[in-house]
Amino acid sequence: MDEVEVLAPNFKRRLSGVTSTIVQLAPLQRRIGVKIATLGPGLPEHLPHVSWRDLVKAWRPPPGKTARVWHARRNNEMIVGIVLRDILRMPLKLLFTSAAQRHHKPFTRWLIRRMDRVVATSERSGSFLQAPHTTILHGVDTDMFHPPQTAEDTIAASGLAGKYLIGCFGRIRHQKGTDLFVASMIDLLPRFPDWTAVISGRATAEHQAFADRLKDDVRSAGLQDRIVFLGEVPDIKVWHRRLTLYVAPSRNEGFGLTPFEAMASKTAVVTSDAGAYSEMAVPGISGNIVAAGDGPALTKAIEPYLADPAKAIDDAEKSLAHVRANFGLExxxxxxKAVYEEMLEGG
Structure with a gap:
């Protein structure tokens, strides 16, 4: 704790997009000189980590500094930061990263006003902040997500039928537009026998009926061998590499990293304009973008790739170059790091 200058709390045990961001960023931040440590449950053991007991030492700032940065990404993490700073008088400066694509509730606005600095993960999320902020888009680890390299990265290794895979990954729920993807596949796949669709992700209890209806629709269409629900897979990275086309049909999204992960894996993408998708994908370079919730437009945007796989392969090359040039995790x-240094400037 003596040397830690930035604390990155994670107060959610289940894996989420926020947790994934911390897991990918923290080791890289350490490598580029940020003295950061994580705090909280549900994080891999290899991350730099401090315990709640270690916080006793946080009343003494690190050498040469007058405070540490508390980098919150959730409301509960902002609350704890405020308590530590304003009630327990711990020398902290509070930073909040917001990915929300909606107007904040009054209590959240109250919390945000008490932050020393605020970061938005996209221009759209920044437009909902009633506070000065800096926009820093998420990046993707291009070493972790990379183009196919071995036979394991092919459709043949999946054991599925067809020559090409089209995929939709993430939690199965209405918000994510999984039903829009399934409807498009039911419409298109009978006309394009070389393609198979895969859906990976978990349906929580409250969304299980939604997922069951989608599976019923697939069975009714007689396409259960060509629209395959994988569930949660141990390694989603290899499935990105097996795809020829990735579809992100969300109706609403905080940020949404999966199109980045697909592009870094050399896969073309079709996305809605939810979240930051429209700020990461470029029509004609990385794929097509459609209005969120517009099922017919989604089907229309996917069809040219199924009709001409060479187009998908060409756009995949462009996607890879685009994401490496503009959206690396570094x-x-x-x-x-620049924001942290500004906050800690002056000792």
């Missing part, structure tokens, strides 16, 4: 880590 860029996000470096931008956050």
């Amino acid at each position: 860029r996000e880590a470096s931008a956050l």
Whole structure:
């Protein structure tokens, strides 16, 4: 704790997009000189980590500094930061990263006003903040997500039928537009026998009936061998590499990293304009973008790729170059490092 200058709390045990961001960023931040440590449950053991007991030492700032940065990404993490700073008088400066694509509730606005600095993960999320902020888009680890390299990265290794895979990954629920993807596949796949669709992700109890209806629709269409529900898979990275086309049909999204992960895996993408999708994908370069919730438009945007797989392969090459040039994880880590340094400037 003596040397830690940035604390990154994670107060959610289940894996989420926020947790994934911390897991990917923290080791890289350490490598580029950020003295950061994580705090909280549900994080891999290899991350730099401090315990709640270690916080006793946080009343003494690190050498040469007058405070530490508390980097919150959730409301409960902001609350704890405020308590530590304002009630327990711990020398902290509070930073909040917001990915929300909606107007904040009054209590959240109250919390945000008490932050020393605020970061938005996209221009759209920034537009909902009633506070000065810096925009830093998320990046993707291009070493972790990379183009196919071995036979394991092919459709043949999946054991599924067809020559090409089209995929939709993430939690199965209405918000994520899984039903829009399934409807498009039911419409298109009978006309394009070389393609098979895969859906990976978990349906929580409250969304299980939604997922069951989608599976019933697939069975009714007689396409259960060509629209395959994988459930949660141990390694989603290999499935990104097996795809020829990735679809992100969300109706609403905080940020949404999966199109980045697909592009870094050399896969073309079709996305809605939810979240930051419209800020990461470029029509004609990385794929097509449609209005969120517009099922017919989604089907229309997917069809040219199924009709001409060479187009998908060509756009995949462009996607890879685009994401490597503009959205590497190193860029996000470096931008956050600059914010931390500004907050800690002056000792």
